[in-house]
Amino acid sequence: MHPGPDPSNPLHAQPIQFIGSFPDPHVRVDPELPEIAFIGRSNVGKSSLLNALVGRPGLARVSGSPGKTTLLNFYRLPGFYLVDLPGYGFARASKGARAGYRKLVTGYLRSRSRLTGVVWLLDIRHPPSEHDVEMQQLLAESGRPALAVLTKADKLTRSALPVRVRELAEALGLHQDQIEVTSSHSGLGVPELASSIVAAAAGENM
Numbered sequence: 001m002h003p004g005p006d007p008s009n010p011l012h013a014q015p016i017q018f019i020g021s022f023p024d025p026h027v028r029v030d031p032e033l034p035e036i037a038f039i040g041r042s043n044v045g046k047s048s049l050l051n052a053l054v055g056r057p058g059l060a061r062v063s064g065s066p067g068k069t070t071l072l073n074f075y076r077l078p079g080f081y082l083v084d085l086p087g088y089g090f091a092r093a094s095k096g097a098r099a100g101y102r103k104l105v106t107g108y109l110r111s112r113s114r115l116t117g118v119v120w121l122l123d124i125r126h127p128p129s130e131h132d133v134e135m136q137q138l139l140a141e142s143g144r145p146a147l148a149v150l151t152k153a154d155k156l157t158r159s160a161l162p163v164r165v166r167e168l169a170e171a172l173g174l175h176q177d178q179i180e181v182t183s184s185h186s187g188l189g190v191p192e193l194a195s196s197i198v199a200a201a202a203g204e205n206m
């Protein structure tokens with residue numbers, strides 16, 4: 001879908017190295033570098049967006065069925081780590097699994113001294129779920145800079161798009177310029193998000 005490097009995307013054609021999958025939010029990585037974390041409901045399109053951002057279709061596994069993994073996946077890019085946090089809101093998750101998930105994510109959000117930005121994904125087609133609202137609260141409590149990113153924008157018509165963005169901004173209590181609209185399928189908003197990530201990794205506000 002995205003043949004060749006995209007010169008407008010600063011993350012395209014950058015070297016990227018999978019560091020590992022870790023169950024412990026306090027894991028030490030060497031060297032220590034700024035971290036940009038990705039989080040969202042499972043099936044929101046997180047793996048697809050990660051792949052689109054770096055221009056590597058096979059980097060993170062895209063799945064038709066929501067996964068149950070509870071591991072932090074670290075990828076090293078020049079100057080920072082992308083950290084893929086497990087998806088939340090898995091319908092059949094037990095109480096224990098939910099508590100474990102919460103512990104992992106709050107542990108991560110609270111403890112990482114180099115966490116400089118969180119990319120929070122929401123499916124543009126759906127109103128925020130109770131799990132999304134809970135995550136928004138955890139993000140707010142953590143005090144970390146977060147950027148709301150809407151996924152799967154290709155599912156809406158061009159005229160429905162701005163209406164939907166306004167509705168979701170209102171539902172989330174955010175300004176429209178605090179939200180980025182993306183589609184990994186069409187590439188909409190992907191270079192812009194890549195630029196926001198690079199800026200956040202360099203210590204600028206998201």
Ligand SMILES: Nc1nc2c(ncn2[C@@H]2O[C@H](COP(=O)(O)OP(=O)(O)O)[C@@H](O)[C@H]2O)c(=O)[nH]1
Nearest residue numbers: 042043044045046047048062063152183184185
């Ligand atoms: N139409 C459309 N479908 C998408 C997009 N991104 C992901 N999907 C689909 O949504 C499903 C879940 O995607 P995946 O990236 O595995 O989501 P994750 O569970 O959040 O990592 C898959 O069937 C993808 O093909 C997108 O931008 N547009």
Ligand SMILES: [Mg+2]
Nearest residue numbers: 046047061063
């Ligand atoms: Mg995934």
